[in-house]
Amino acid sequence: MALPLALGSQDVIGQARTGTGKTYAFGIPMLQRIGKPRKNRKKPRGLVVVPTRELALQVTEDLVAAGGKLGSRVLSVYGGRAYEPQVEALRTGVDVVVGTPGRLLDLVKQKHLDLGQTAMLVLDEADRMLDLGFLPDIERIIKLIPSERQTMLFSATMPGEIVALARKYLNRPTHVRAESTQAEAEAKPEIEQHVWRVHRMDKIEIVARLLQAEGRGLTMVFCETKRACDMVAEQLETRGFAAAPVHGDLGQGQREQALRAFKNGKIDVLVATDVAARGIDIDDVTHVVNYDCPQDEKAYVHRIGRTGRAGRTGTAVTFVEWEELTRWKVINNSLNLDFAEPVETYSTSPHVFAELTIPEGTKGVLPHARRSRAGLSAEKIEDLGETGRSRGRRRDERDDRETRPRRDRQRRRTRGGRFEDAPTDAESAAEESSTQSAPPAPEQEVSVMDKRRRSRVSEEPVTAVGDDASPAVGIAIARRSRVRRTAGAAEAALADVLSDGDGREAEPYAGSAEPDGQDERPVVEPERIVPSSPFMVIFKSPDLATDDDEIAPSAATERAAQRRRPQRPRQPRRG
Incomplete structure (x- = not known):
């Protein structure tokens, strides 16, 4: 026309x-x-x-x-x-x-x-x-x-x-x-439509049984989100079906690879978003599954239009969840369909096997004898010179990356954050005390390793600090050596500790110190209250109420009392 x-x-x-x-x-x-x-x-x-x-x-x-x-x-x-x-x-x-x-x-x-x-x-x-x-x-x-x-x-x-x-x-x-103003679905007698009310956790099981129907050819499964596409395609692959996703997060080479594999018959299930609902003209598409309910009647028409093309016949199955019933009723009324109340359906419902000609006893896993498709890996990815970064990666590529052997790296063993060949804290403290009398020249630079050794926290007793210093004082000095200091700063810190900050000489710790510098004070842990019964009352708040206390009135009582109060007459305005 x-x-x-x-x-x-x-x-x-x-x-x-x-x-x-x-x-x-x-x-x-x-x-x-x-x-x-x-x-x-x-x-x-x-x-x-x-x-x-x-x-x-x-x-x-x-x-x-x-x-x-x-x-x-x-x-x-x-x-x-x-x-x-x-x-x-x-x-x-x-x-x-x-x-x-x-x-x-x-x-x-x-x-x-x-x-x-x-x-x-x-x-x-x-x-x-x-x-x-x-x-x-x-x-x-x-x-x-x-x-x-x-x-x-x-x-x-x-x-x-x-x-x-x-x-x-x-x-x-x-x-x-080319047709009347009525809904497009009325002009599609060659498409057999089924609308079922299903549970979200049972959808994939119904699809797995549907894909084993007699006379089934290529099948398109439409999902609402990209993540749902990846999830459905992955679960179908684990069940033995040759499936591949197509959505916007995949690179253009991956999308064209999946479409070529679908057209060539290397895969027979294409899981896609609405990006593939327009213009995909592929022969032998016998089944279309709306895994998620379409947003409106236009999306429904274009989705089921992927099958039954050029005079062929096809089957369209739509899943409607309980919370999607309102949306589906709008679509049903707009297209004048006969599915206002979808039938409650499960993967074991008898009408699923009868309406889709599925053999009795079919399970949700494809038998090994029927796995004859080459799969998506048999179709090569064409180098398109894609612009920008690839926003998606196939699962087999991720598996190859995860199973790739790790290279041996040369590492130097450390102890307490330092290399083994570095001197210990005790040696550093002894060297520091020996150099107190001879501070370094102004032009002499302190190396980075020396600064790191001096800023290290030491828990070992330092007994060679001075002639009059006790082991306990050595422990205090070692614990207060977190700050970075040079040899001159160490001497000032030692004087500050011995004077206790106010000019008075610090007294040794009263506790008994062992030769190894460890304090043997007993550690007292709080007593834990373990009730003999889980229903025993451990603590009960005291009742602070007395007999003289008045009960607070309710809101309704206050409103009633307020209405009974006499209202003061309004004073006339002056002037």
């Missing part, structure tokens, strides 16, 4: 459910209008703006396939890849550019991309771009394109914001709908 209008250079707003060929609806007229490439024409004539990188790759593949006979030069630009290959392709010359808003504006800012000769603009999945906050970027891109152009908007859902955008930037557009 949109082809005649698009070929006639009219602005079009296309609305159709997923899997009906919207890419060819704008791709064929664009390639037809551009024609065969020319050597003297290097600036792009067509521009397709998409919200996600995966969708950019998908649209590029479709346009290359459609323009194979014409030899059209199609280039995809998006973040996560190196700039150099894209800049080199733009210098050589391209006819159609497919990209995300961020990378397009970066190339325009660096003056590598010139949109001055663009004659056709397409916004694919425009509602998704508005949800992701790309509206300011889209407006900037539209201002860089000549006003004499053809503009087309395509999406499966058409909210009011898209209509307002069309009125602002499109010239008398024609709204083409």
Whole structure:
């Protein structure tokens, strides 16, 4: 329906459910209008703006396939890849550019991309771009394109914001709908939908049994968060299934590796966020599982639209937790579905095996005889020259890093924080006392090791401090040697200790000191009260109330008494 209008250079707003060929609806007229490439024409004539990188790759593949006979030069630009290959392709010359808003504006800012000769603009999945906050970027891109152009908007859902955008930037557009205004789900009789109310801890067990259904092909599992994607993919791998996650925290090379492995059949379970809910056109996707309830009806339509494409059949299973019932009822009413009250379901419920044709007695672990997939490791990661740091790392890479043998490091044994060949505290104290009579010259520098030895705390008795010093005084001197001091400062500290700070000579400690400097005073520990019964009352607060005390009135009694009080008449104002 949109082809005649698009070929006639009219602005079009296309609305159709997923899997009906919207890419060819704008791709064929664009390639037809551009024609065969020319050597003297290097600036792009067509521009397709998409919200996600995966969708950019998908649209590029479709346009290359459609323009194979014409030899059209199609280039995809998006973040996560190196700039150099894209800049080199733009210098050589391209006819159609497919990209995300961020990378397009970066190339325009660096003056590598010139949109001055663009004659056709397409916004694919425009509602998704508005949800992701790309509206300011889209407006900037539209201002860089000549006003004499053809503009087309395509999406499966058409909210009011898209209509307002069309009125602002499109010239008398024609709204083409490939179906009625009713919910898209009504036009999907080829998708068998199941909505179950499940418990959070039982979800993974139901998925493990669902993946063993008869006739199951490739399966996509949609989660709400990136952490949930990693958790579900890891648990499915431990149960024997070939699964891989796809979300925004992974590098672009890892995301493309997972998609290639999924398309090539090396893995059969793709766990993804809504980043893969748009534009992923893969054959043989037989089952879609909404592990987490979608946020709205648009997300639900696009999620289940990954199966049952191009006339095929598929199965969609949605899990709804108890706290998500209200959200699901809104989605159910918006789409006019028949699942207002989802059936309470567990992994052992009989209707799970009956409705999904799962063999009886199936457990949550895939038998070894059925583990025939090569796995994600069989698909190599392409070196894309990714910009920035990689925000995610595979589990096998982490395991390799953890099991890597540690290198032997040469260490010098220390005792008490010093090397073994360093002198002890007693030797240092003896050396210090012997050098008191001969202080070092002003120009002589004290080494770092000497400072460290002198600032060390010693618990050993020092008996060679002076002629009149007792062992107890030596212990006090050693314990007070925390501060850094030179030989002259040590002499001042010794005099301060012997004089006890006020000029009087300090008396030895009254306690009996053994020859080894240890004090044998008995250590008295507080007596512990151990009740014979855990219900015994150890302490009871005294009752300080007396018979003369009055009971405090309640708040209600005070309010009643306040209402009974006579109110004083108001005095008239003077003057």
